[in-house]
Amino acid sequence: MKIAIAGSGALGCGFGYMMQKGGNEVTLLDFWEDHIQAIRENGLSITVNGKEDNITIPVGKPDEFNETFETVFIFTKSMGLRHMLEAIKHLLDENTKVVCLLNGLGHANTISKYVPKKNIIMGTTVWTGGLDAPGKTHFMGEGPVEVQNSDENEEAAARQVVQMMADCGLNGVYSSNVHFTTWRKACVNGTMNALCSLLDCNIKELFETAQIDQLNHNIVSEFSRVAETEGVQLDVEETINYLKTVAEKVGGHYPSMHQDLKNKRPTEIDFLNGVVAKESEINGFEAPYSKQITQLIHAKEDILGIKR
Amino acid sequence: MKIAIAGSGALGCGFGYMMQKGGNEVTLLDFWEDHIQAIRENGLSITVNGKEDNITIPVGKPDEFNETFETVFIFTKSMGLRHMLEAIKHLLDENTKVVCLLNGLGHANTISKYVPKKNIIMGTTVWTGGLDAPGKTHFMGEGPVEVQNSDENEEAAARQVVQMMADCGLNGVYSSNVHFTTWRKACVNGTMNALCSLLDCNIKELFETAQIDQLNHNIVSEFSRVAETEGVQLDVEETINYLKTVAEKVGGHYPSMHQDLKNKRPTEIDFLNGVVAKESEINGFEAPYSKQITQLIHAKEDILGIKR
Numbered sequence: 311m312k313i314a315i316a317g318s319g320a321l322g323c324g325f326g327y328m329m330q331k332g333g334n335e336v337t338l339l340d341f342w343e344d345h346i347q348a349i350r351e352n353g354l355s356i357t358v359n360g361k362e363d364n365i366t367i368p369v370g371k372p373d374e375f376n377e378t379f380e381t382v383f384i385f386t387k388s389m390g391l392r393h394m395l396e397a398i399k400h401l402l403d404e405n406t407k408v409v410c411l412l413n414g415l416g417h418a419n420t421i422s423k424y425v426p427k428k429n430i431i432m433g434t435t436v437w438t439g440g441l442d443a444p445g446k447t448h449f450m451g452e453g454p455v456e457v458q459n460s461d462e463n464e465e466a467a468a469r470q471v472v473q474m475m476a477d478c479g480l481n482g483v484y485s486s487n488v489h490f491t492t493w494r495k496a497c498v499n500g501t502m503n504a505l506c507s508l509l510d511c512n513i514k515e516l517f518e519t520a521q522i523d524q525l526n527h528n529i530v531s532e533f534s535r536v537a538e539t540e541g542v543q544l545d546v547e548e549t550i551n552y553l554k555t556v557a558e559k560v561g562g563h564y565p566s567m568h569q570d571l572k573n574k575r576p577t578e579i580d581f582l583n584g585v586v587a588k589e590s591e592i593n594g595f596e597a598p599y600s601k602q603i604t605q606l607i608h609a610k611e612d613i614l615g616i617k618r
Numbered sequence: 619m620k621i622a623i624a625g626s627g628a629l630g631c632g633f634g635y636m637m638q639k640g641g642n643e644v645t646l647l648d649f650w651e652d653h654i655q656a657i658r659e660n661g662l663s664i665t666v667n668g669k670e671d672n673i674t675i676p677v678g679k680p681d682e683f684n685e686t687f688e689t690v691f692i693f694t695k696s697m698g699l700r701h702m703l704e705a706i707k708h709l710l711d712e713n714t715k716v717v718c719l720l721n722g723l724g725h726a727n728t729i730s731k732y733v734p735k736k737n738i739i740m741g742t743t744v745w746t747g748g749l750d751a752p753g754k755t756h757f758m759g760e761g762p763v764e765v766q767n768s769d770e771n772e773e774a775a776a777r778q779v780v781q782m783m784a785d786c787g788l789n790g791v792y793s794s795n796v797h798f799t800t801w802r803k804a805c806v807n808g809t810m811n812a813l814c815s816l817l818d819c820n821i822k823e824l825f826e827t828a829q830i831d832q833l834n835h836n837i838v839s840e841f842s843r844v845a846e847t848e849g850v851q852l853d854v855e856e857t858i859n860y861l862k863t864v865a866e867k868v869g870g871h872y873p874s875m876h877q878d879l880k881n882k883r884p885t886e887i888d889f890l891n892g893v894v895a896k897e898s899e900i901n902g903f904e905a906p907y908s909k910q911i912t913q914l915i916h917a918k919e920d921i922l923g924i925k926r
Binding site for chain 2: 508509510515516524525528598599602603606609610612
């Protein structure tokens with residue numbers, strides 16, 4: 311498969327590496343010049359589940375290419391999605407499948423402004439990674455990468471992507487309800503990720519507070535109500551219990567938004583609690599808990615001098 | 619006037635000092651042994667508006683005294699009020715006036731469990747201070763100390779307290795609506811004090827965020843709605859503008875709850891946003907913004923290992 315990775319940070323490099331190793335023709339796309347130059351000069355140095363490797367792989371800015379791809383995987387930050395779609399639109403033809411595994415809500419809507427529904431494949435991943443230096447990344451995981459076609463007639467295309475990923479050791483899984491998985495994951499991020507960032511603590515510390523049940527309940531209830539307007543049934547109590555099992559598993563981990571604030575980067579709160587706050591208003595009800603969390607995280611960004 | 623100061627921290631010592639200097643017979647009451655011993659051995663060392671002094675003044679735990687007082691001024695923390703009232707009840711006779719200048723909401727109710735309404739005088743103060751070491755405090759101010767009788771027939775008693783304070787340089791002022799002043803002050807503390815504590819910033823930084831107007835509006839609207847159930851009219855826009863003028867005046871100051879968290883002491887959030895959250899429920903409506911702020915501050919206390 312001829313694949314482009316749109317956004318070659320830690321996850322993009324990880325997926326790109328695995329797919330090239332699996333026999334696909336992979337090109338990395340990014341905007342960060344130091345990173346591109348390092349990969350061109352020294353190859354991509356990557357550690358996958360603890361094992362180091364170095365590969366030569368095509369890399370460049372989107373406007374340096376003038377061909378189309380069979381499949382494009384998007385691995386930007388949520389707030390970089392629109393800019394990336396704008397930059398890669400000349401690389402898509404009428405059959406190019408666009409696969410989006412980003413965290414957060416509302417991305418399918420954004421993509422549909424650039425890509426016909428029949429070509430959109432949405433998904434989620436629990437693989438993680440980090441960028442250690444330009445040209446040097448690490449990548450970890452084993453859990454499923456769930457994907458589903460947005461257009462119900464396009465299951466075959468999604469299953470082809472699943473098979474390709476499975477062949478590359480990426481644990482591709484066809485999902486019959488990826489929308490549910492996306493919302494559930496958004497609940498994880500909209501509670502423990504947002505709250506740890508706000509309270510400057512790790513997940514274990516957060517779940518040891520006497521307030522965690524109430525805090526989770528209030529936020530999850532709002533997520534559930536908005537999810538329902540999109541046809542997704544998110545049981546509040548079941549979700550809260552799921553959060554507890556996730557918290558027990560990850561323990562003393564500082565989630566991504568906490569790291570964003572620490573490293574003075576804008577957070578993805580507008581694509582989590584922020585979406586719930588906005589969508590609730592559009593649907594004629596209030597989501598004050600999510601609204602206040604969004605405002606508080608943005609206030610914290612402002613206090614830290616982070617530009618959005 | 620024969621006066622007891624119930625709670626002799628920074629404000630208690632400041633008021634006690636000024637009143638003794640003004641010719642009253644003042645006794646300091648407290649529970650902190652090191653502080654009591656230091657004052658007994660070396661006198662009370664105090665700096666008032668920059669001017670240092672040292673006085674000899676009676677001091678002890680409430681159970682070391684067995685007499686009654688004409689007037690008792692309460693200067694505990696909000697959460698210490700009930701315990702103090704329990705400890706001093708043998709020092710009150712049927713005519714002892716109890717004056718409460720504490721920050722926060724709901725204190726008149728607590729006092730009324732121990733003191734007949736005719737003897738309760740509620741008030742507010744904008745004087746501030748700090749405790750530097752056992753027996754050593756500072757005290758600053760010039761603004762009004764507003765008081766009002768709780769029982770409408772007892773104006774004369776409140777005016778006597780006002781006159782006494784005015785004679786002592788404490789700028790006593792008779793208020794015809796101290797309930798309004800108390801609620802307005804609670805709005806200041808329920809917004810900038812709570813938010814600075816949560817976001818770990820000073821008042822200037824908070825008011826420079828793009829979110830401050832929305833955050834203030836949501837919280838003040840809830841305070842206003844609960845105030846109305848107590849017959850207090852708190853105009854939301856006027857109050858928000860008042861908050862801005864306060865913020866401009868105090869600037870780079872870290873408010874009291876921020877200092878509480880920093881010094882690992884429990885905050886007074888239950889007597890501010892916490893009261894609004896509870897009273898709204900009693901009155902059949904929701905105050906989600908105040909509720910979540912209260913939960914977040916308590917979670918922060920838990921994370922810092924602060925015992926309540």
